[in-house]
Amino acid sequence: MAAAKTFYAPPGAAHRPVFFYRLNHIRAASRFKTANVRQKGTNTTFVNHNAKYQQSLHSLIYPFGFELCGVTAAVEARTFASFERYIGSGMHGVMTHLAGQGEARRHPRSILPGVRSLIMLAVPYAAVLGSEPHPVKQLTGIAEYARGIDYHTWIRRRFKMLISVLQEKYTDARFRGVVDTAPLLEKEFAAAAGLGFIGKNTLLINPHCGSKIFLAAVLTTAVLTAAERDEAEVNTPAPLCAAASCGNCTRCLDACPAGALVEPYVLDARRCISYRNQFTAEDTGNSFFGCDICQNVCPHNRHIPHTAEGNVDPFMLDAETLRVMTKGSPAERRHRGV
Numbered sequence: 652m653a654a655a656k657t658f659y660a661p662p663g664a665a666h667r668p669v670f671f672y673r674l675n676h677i678r679a680a681s682r683f684k685t686a687n688v689r690q691k692g693t694n695t696t697f698v699n700h701n702a703k704y705q706q707s708l709h710s711l712i713y714p715f716g717f718e719l720c721g722v723t724a725a726v727e728a729r730t731f732a733s734f735e736r737y738i739g740s741g742m743h744g745v746m747t748h749l750a751g752q753g754e755a756r757r758h759p760r761s762i763l764p765g766v767r768s769l770i771m772l773a774v775p776y777a778a779v780l781g782s783e784p785h786p787v788k789q790l791t792g793i794a795e796y797a798r799g800i801d802y803h804t805w806i807r808r809r810f811k812m813l814i815s816v817l818q819e820k821y822t823d824a825r826f827r828g829v830v831d832t833a834p835l836l837e838k839e840f841a842a843a844a845g846l847g848f849i850g851k852n853t854l855l856i857n858p859h860c861g862s863k864i865f866l867a868a869v870l871t872t873a874v875l876t877a878a879e880r881d882e883a884e885v886n887t888p889a890p891l892c893a894a895a896s897c898g899n900c901t902r903c904l905d906a907c908p909a910g911a912l913v914e915p916y917v918l919d920a921r922r923c924i925s926y927r928n929q930f931t932a933e934d935t936g937n938s939f940f941g942c943d944i945c946q947n948v949c950p951h952n953r954h955i956p957h958t959a960e961g962n963v964d965p966f967m968l969d970a971e972t973l974r975v976m977t978k979g980s981p982a983e984r985r986h987r988g989v
């Protein structure tokens with residue numbers, strides 16, 4: 652996740668989503684015909700049909716700050732063959748952990764034996780970074796997701812509490828929270844859970860929250876899918892995301908200065924500025940850490956809140972000052988990778 656940026660994104664993942672919701676402060680897109688159900692006592696609007704089920708699980712998850720949530724079945728990843736082809740092409744570059752854990756990405760059971768369901772979660776960058784004071788915010792050339800505390804830290808803090816609450820409800824189940832580092836094809840499962848669709852820039856895009864979102868997952872041995880739903884619901888795709896796509900747009904491919912989006916849905920990481928300033932010592936111009944160009948041009952990000960860039964040029968600072976200013980942010984991993 653680039654946070655949610657990963658380096659391959661074949662289209663076509665389509666497990667049945669179970670539910671999807673959004674906060675009602677996110678502007679509704681009128682072109683989507685959805686069944687909205689306001690949950691009493693919260694500011695949340697669900698977008699799907701199974702309101703009763705949504706309310707029970709959502710009421711547990713919402714207080715932990717995840718703005719998007721969906722559940723899907725733990726099955727073999729349908730895009731695993733695409734992932735293998737990607738690794739075979741060598742476009743992952745020096746991210747050997749992708750190749751090394753390749754087979755583990757075939758099925759989420761490699762992360763949690765006996766897993767039956769995945770609770771897919773997302774939170775916009777702005778919700779994590781917006782009010783958090785951090786010296787890295789003063790710097791220029793830092794990708795938005797890195798302008799503040801490391802999102803892994805933010806999410807892991809909440810996992811502990813969230814899982815203990817889920818454990819009280821599903822007493823016999825086991826849970827495991829993962830963010831980014833576990834071998835999970837998380838964009839596929841997030842799309843399957845109704846959180847968004849995979850765009851030509853290889854990122855998961857939510858029609859309301861855009862692509863500047865952090866993804867996380869809670870795997871569980873509990874059956875949270877069809878067993879808790881009416882038969883009619885099983886056959887109901889998430890209306891919001893099923894209707895959304897890139898359409899004819901090619902802005903991200905046209906705008907990428909490195910030609911890293913070699914074709915729609917395929918990112919050659921070796922060319923990508925974000926990869927190069929994290930995993931190599933190559934010159935990436937004014938980009939100190941990460942790159943947001945293919946997200947900034949995306950029309951789905953037009954209306955989302957942004958975390959402003961600073962005005963201090965990091966290339967003018969000495970190493971110790973930089974170390975202090977980036978400490979605790981993903982930007983401290985410059986040239987060191989993950």
Ligand code: SF4
Pocket residue numbers: 906907908909910911912918922923924925926941942943944945946
């Ligand atoms: S625009 Fe930047 S982040 Fe996007 S693919 Fe190109 S180099 Fe990578």
Ligand code: SF4
Pocket residue numbers: 850851852853896897900901902903904945948949950951
């Ligand atoms: S810029 Fe256009 S083509 Fe690229 S991800 Fe966004 S909508 Fe899709």
